[in-house]
Amino acid sequence: MHARIWGCRGSLASPGPETIRYGGNTSCMEVRLSDGTLMVLDAGTGIRPFGLSLDPDRDKTIHLFLSHLHLDHLEGLGFFSPLWRPDVELHVWGPPSPLRSLEQRIARYLSPPLFPVHLSDIPSHPQFHDVPDGEFTIGGATIRAQPISHRGPTVGYRITENGKTMAYLPDHEPALGVDLAEMEPEWISGHGVAEGADVLFHDAQYTPEEYADRVGWGHSSVEHVVTFGLVSKVKQLVMFHHDPLHSDEHLEALVSKAGELWGANGNGGDPVLAYEGMEIEL
Ligand SMILES: [Zn+2]
Ligand SMILES: [Zn+2]
Secondary structure (H helix, E strand, C coil): CEEEEEECECCCCCCCHHHCCCCCCECEEEEECCCCCEEEECCCCCHHHHHHHCCCCCCCEEEEECCCCCHHHCCCHHHCHHHHCCCCEEEEEECCCCCCCHHHHHHCCCCCCCCCCCHHHCCCCCEEEECCCEEEEECCEEEEEEECCCCCCCEEEEEEECCEEEEEECCCCCCCCCCCCCCCHHHCCCHHHHCCCCEEEEECCECHHHHHCCCCCCCCEHHHHHHHHHHCCCCEEEEECECCCCCHHHHHHHHHHHHHHHCCCCCCCCCEECCCCCEEEC
């Protein structure tokens, strides 16, 4: 499979000279399977340029997987050009909720007064699916979606094709109320998604000092993400969901701190920062 990042900023789009190297668009990642199946993870503002990159003659079936419905993961959907093409078959997958269907929850955003057009009038007529509990297949890939520690119904995604695995947990607070280094790994939130992954894209929003004032907000400090990556025995950790307050220089200081914490304990290379345009072949 081939993955490309179109947005890796957390919380709010943050364009400008201070964020030029790692990008200001919110969460969106393209995943193309080796059989050509096209998947996209989250619909942050990065999904707008992703949509423009597609070939209208080739890319007619698209599977969009939403980790959750916080606005930074959904706000680009109305500006995703395939949404407006009647010949596109768009499947939207997301975490179930006991209160409202996925379609009803998304229609709260894609309807007046927040958006000019109602979801039911959109030409592609997307099909909505609750992600199943356990594993399921899309094209040649096996997908595992599991609920993880964050505010509101949220899942992490594990995608395996041809023996290679990527894991995507952009918003995740596994350290909430527990000591990650002491806990049995199988009881840690997200472990079943990340375990042994070749690449893990994971929330790395805060410094330890920032986290101390934001316990329970749903995100991880650099120490938490490094410990989570080590305990999960991932080969490559990619730090994702950068805080809007963190400039390029700030992020580079953060990744060098992550490298020190990772030390000689990791299975593979040092942690790296996600950036817009980053491509990974698995
Ligand atoms: Zn987010
Ligand atoms: Zn969130």
